Amino acid sequence: GQQLNQSPQSMFIQEGEDVSMNCTSSSIFNTWLWYKQEPGEGPVLLIALYKAGELTSNGRLTAQFGITRKDSFLNISASIPSDVGIYFCAGPVLGTYKYIFGTGTRLKVLA
Amino acid sequence: NAGVTQTPKFQVLKTGQSMTLQCAQDMNHNSMYWYRQDPGMGLRLIYYSASEGTTDKGEVPNGYNVSRLNKREFSLRLESAAPSQTSVYFCASSVVDSPLHFGNGTRLTVT
Numbered sequence: 001g002q003q004l005n006q007s008p009q010s011m012f013i014q015e016g017e018d019v020s021m022n023c024t025s026s027s028i029f030n031t032w033l034w035y036k037q038e039p040g041e042g043p044v045l046l047i048a049l050y051k052a053g054e055l056t057s058n059g060r061l062t063a064q065f066g067i068t069r070k071d072s073f074l075n076i077s078a079s080i081p082s083d084v085g086i087y088f089c090a091g092p093v094l095g096t097y098k099y100i101f102g103t104g105t106r107l108k109v110l111a
Numbered sequence: 112n113a114g115v116t117q118t119p120k121f122q123v124l125k126t127g128q129s130m131t132l133q134c135a136q137d138m139n140h141n142s143m144y145w146y147r148q149d150p151g152m153g154l155r156l157i158y159y160s161a162s163e164g165t166t167d168k169g170e171v172p173n174g175y176n177v178s179r180l181n182k183r184e185f186s187l188r189l190e191s192a193a194p195s196q197t198s199v200y201f202c203a204s205s206v207v208d209s210p211l212h213f214g215n216g217t218r219l220t221v222t
Contacts, residue, residue, distance in 0.1 A: 042203075042216055100156060101156075102153055103151065104153050
């Protein structure tokens, strides 16, 4: 089946550093979603992207929909301790209501 | 605003026992989903219901059944639990072509 490959798997960074992570697929997507999950909770939507090339920001977070429609990127600027969590990319398989998720990037921020 | 509510929050079963995980949403969403989350595996789709009266298999449906009871409720049943079904189960809902909203999960252990 289709897979979303996320990298890196985990990151340990110092508070104040910028973070970049990405998600790639062998198939095209019309929508890319980025979620964050904190311990003991369900994933929460951060950013939704609907158009190839689109660049969207949400505070210190910026995400881009790759022009090939097979990848997406998430950047976090000036990280803070509450950025800790697992970040997932997701998208609907083309022509279906079936949303698949990447394996996640686990972020730890050292104060 | 409750959003997506999952019950129970925690459950321990013995191998071979059955149980039903309940999910209800109060956002008038058409589509509902069940995922399982295992360490390093991300979120994997078990079953989904694009609209009331329809259900479809996801990536890992074996060992599970679902019922879309009405527009609000979507239950997941384990007929004969196995240790391999130890996981965190998340329910989610959405309107058409919109991102998923998640509940806070059911933590299931099968011994």
